[in-house]
Amino acid sequence: MTARTASLTVALVAGFGLAGPAPADDIGDAARGEALFGLCKGCHQVGADASNRIGPILNNIFGRRAATVEGFRYSKAFDRAGSKGLEWHADTLHAFLESPRAIVPGTRMSFRGMDDAQERADLIAYLRTFSASPANYPESDPTARPTDHDLDPAILAIEGDAEYGAYLSSECTTCHQAKGGDEGIPSIVYWPEEDFVVAMHAYKTGSRTHPVMNMVAGRLGEEEIAALAAYFAAPDD
Amino acid sequence: MKFNRRTFVATAGAVLAAPMVQAAAHGMPRVVVVGGGAGGATAARYIAKDSKGEIDVTLIEPSRTYYTCFFSNLYLGGFRELDSLAHTYGTLASEYGINVVHDYAVGVDRDAKTVTLASGASLPYDKLILSPGIDFVDGAVPGWDVSVQNKMPHAFKAGSQTELLKAQVMAMPEGGTFAMIAPPNPYRCPPGPYERVSMVAWQLKQTNPTAKILIVDPKEKFSKQGLFEEGWQKHYGGMIERIGPDFGGNNVSVDADAMTIDIDGSVENVDVCNVIPAMKAGHIAEVAGVTDGNWAPVNPTDMSSKADPDIYVLGDASQQGDMPKSGFSANSQAKVCANAIRGALTESRVFPAKYTNTCWSLIAVDDGVKVGASYEPTEEKIASVEGFVSQTGEDAALRKATYEESVGWYAGITADMFG
Numbered sequence: 001m002t003a004r005t006a007s008l009t010v011a012l013v014a015g016f017g018l019a020g021p022a023p024a025d026d027i028g029d030a031a032r033g034e035a036l037f038g039l040c041k042g043c044h045q046v047g048a049d050a051s052n053r054i055g056p057i058l059n060n061i062f063g064r065r066a067a068t069v070e071g072f073r074y075s076k077a078f079d080r081a082g083s084k085g086l087e088w089h090a091d092t093l094h095a096f097l098e099s100p101r102a103i104v105p106g107t108r109m110s111f112r113g114m115d116d117a118q119e120r121a122d123l124i125a126y127l128r129t130f131s132a133s134p135a136n137y138p139e140s141d142p143t144a145r146p147t148d149h150d151l152d153p154a155i156l157a158i159e160g161d162a163e164y165g166a167y168l169s170s171e172c173t174t175c176h177q178a179k180g181g182d183e184g185i186p187s188i189v190y191w192p193e194e195d196f197v198v199a200m201h202a203y204k205t206g207s208r209t210h211p212v213m214n215m216v217a218g219r220l221g222e223e224e225i226a227a228l229a230a231y232f233a234a235p236d237d
Numbered sequence: 238m239k240f241n242r243r244t245f246v247a248t249a250g251a252v253l254a255a256p257m258v259q260a261a262a263h264g265m266p267r268v269v270v271v272g273g274g275a276g277g278a279t280a281a282r283y284i285a286k287d288s289k290g291e292i293d294v295t296l297i298e299p300s301r302t303y304y305t306c307f308f309s310n311l312y313l314g315g316f317r318e319l320d321s322l323a324h325t326y327g328t329l330a331s332e333y334g335i336n337v338v339h340d341y342a343v344g345v346d347r348d349a350k351t352v353t354l355a356s357g358a359s360l361p362y363d364k365l366i367l368s369p370g371i372d373f374v375d376g377a378v379p380g381w382d383v384s385v386q387n388k389m390p391h392a393f394k395a396g397s398q399t400e401l402l403k404a405q406v407m408a409m410p411e412g413g414t415f416a417m418i419a420p421p422n423p424y425r426c427p428p429g430p431y432e433r434v435s436m437v438a439w440q441l442k443q444t445n446p447t448a449k450i451l452i453v454d455p456k457e458k459f460s461k462q463g464l465f466e467e468g469w470q471k472h473y474g475g476m477i478e479r480i481g482p483d484f485g486g487n488n489v490s491v492d493a494d495a496m497t498i499d500i501d502g503s504v505e506n507v508d509v510c511n512v513i514p515a516m517k518a519g520h521i522a523e524v525a526g527v528t529d530g531n532w533a534p535v536n537p538t539d540m541s542s543k544a545d546p547d548i549y550v551l552g553d554a555s556q557q558g559d560m561p562k563s564g565f566s567a568n569s570q571a572k573v574c575a576n577a578i579r580g581a582l583t584e585s586r587v588f589p590a591k592y593t594n595t596c597w598s599l600i601a602v603d604d605g606v607k608v609g610a611s612y613e614p615t616e617e618k619i620a621s622v623e624g625f626v627s628q629t630g631e632d633a634a635l636r637k638a639t640y641e642e643s644v645g646w647y648a649g650i651t652a653d654m655f656g
Binding site for chain 2 (some may be wrong): 026028029031038039044125132133134135136137139142143144145146164166167168170171173174175176177179181183184185187211214215216219220
């Protein structure tokens with residue numbers, strides 16, 4: 001687990017225990033999840049005509065603070081968890097579904113938990129279909145966790161690879177002009193490699209702040225940053 | 238070096254015997270790209286640029302002058318000239334050697350691997366990229382079809398429609414009503430209709446301050462809603478009214494001759510009516526048989542069609558998962574696709590897919606906001622993994638910087654598309 005994943009975990013879970021969040025390559029199957037939802041139906045409803053029953057309605061759960069469904073009377077335990085900052089995302093739902101009482105001690109939810117990570121992923125994928133879709137509402141909750149490219153052995157083997165940097169640079173040149181130019185967005189061509197690496201790591205760790213750059217740099221591995229630096233130092237080669 | 242290499246190839250072609258060049262050209266793998274927008278132009282340029290003459294690239298685009306849909310709202314608001322949104326394909330032809338054909342693609346024979354043009358010509362391909370943008374769903378708004386689009390413009394394909402809509406806004410009677418029929422999900426540019434409302438409001442505030450804006454919306458909510466509503470209150474208090482589905486916004490029909498709209502049985506007279514109907518993939522995707530319902534499903538790792546491994550679908554027409562339909566998304570998908578196609582045709586290195594999107598919107602002068610996310614391929618779909626969005630209550634300096642950033646982005650992406 002890298003520093004970035006750790007800080008995300010702290011930010012999202014705010015002190016609650018955490019099972020494995022769904023990584024980007026492990027999204028569940030919503031159709032299988034629909035069948036599994038049979039386990040929840042006794043207490044929860046979801047969909048167009050859903051209402052609060054024994055448990056709260058599960059529409060629009062992604063990105064929502066826990067214990068905030070209007071008109072539902074929560075246990076003290078859940079109210080407390082919500083006010084302490086528990087929010088529902090793919091990772092917190094995974095942890096909760098694995099062991100509800102471990103995450104919210106004192107919850108009235110009688111479900112003991114779901115051991116199989118794939119089943120949890122399937123159920124979460126099904127629930128996701130009743131929350132805002134990122135395709136229609138780009139600001140809505142992400143559906144997966146970024147892959148950590150530092151861990152990819154194929155990329156670990158690459159060092160300051162300018163050809164890989166040229167490919168990666170296409171993400172940069174949507175905004176930063178490939179031929180230089182400085183109009184609202186700074187030029188990034190012909191930088192000394194070291195300066196480039198320092199700047200990108202500052203965005204990656206968050207010590208320099210800019211939402212776009214923090215996001216872009218955050219998912220670049222060290223070798224990828226080196227590759228970009230090699231490419232942008234001499235983009236014409 | 239890229240430039241030098243190209244120069245060298247050109248020189249060699251001129252000096253060496255013609256038959257040899259012909260033979261080389263015939264043996265070259267061929268990519269045909271349909272649609273010269275953010276997806277197609279980018280893909281054509283990257284394949285031509287990075288293959289350094291090893292792949293024969295043809296770009297089919299009916300328009301000689303392309304007007305970007307992104308930033309066209311800023312023209313409505315008076316922040317851009319229409320000419321500043323116009324782009325041509327000369328650089329793609331002259332600097333990158335792309336064969337630019339201004340014609341309509343009307344047929345795809347997937348067995349013979351050919352594309353037929355309206356002129357009757359037939360172009361063979363090894364790999365075909367379809368990036369046709371959107372068309373409108375027939376009957377989506379009763380009373381509206383493209384035959385009345387001059388009375389009630391959509392202006393969701395930029396150019397003459399955008400110009401027409403602006404002329405209508407400028408000709409509104411004092412205190413008149415501008416109505417927008419907003420589209421259902423999913424559609425091109427999620428914040429687009431609401432940025433448009435902001436820009437029309439900005440224009441009317443200068444020239445017709447007692448005018449009203451009425452949004453008829455089938456959706457319960459919309460992208461950046463909190464940011465837009467805060468901005469509308471701040472800059473245009475009282476001018477804009479939105480009727481959502483709770484009050485009949487999902488039950489609307491229009492009469493273009495009478496210039497009326499019927500909202501759940503209640504008829505309103507309007508002076509301008511911007512109808513943005515439900516959307517589907519550009520027609521050629523359906524003709525090629527790669528659509529399932531309104532959109533063309535694709536594989537998340539390389540944007541190849543789920544129906545045909547030699548066809549790729551980019552941008553608005555594709556159904557890929559979590560990415561919004563936007564020019565930024567199409568441009569991002571095009572680069573992943575270009576890398577994959579080069580790998581398949583010339584055995585160049587194929588790198589892992591990464592996708593990004595950011596949508597900037599202008600609410601009033603120097604009041605810009607943005608929303609963005611990064612995406613990765615999974616087995617199921619392209620999944621969002623991280624994102625950010627502007628916050629309500631941000632200070633004026635940050636909003637101004639965000640707007641300036643969007644201007645820089647426009648320069649960047651158009652250079653990335655057209656060279």
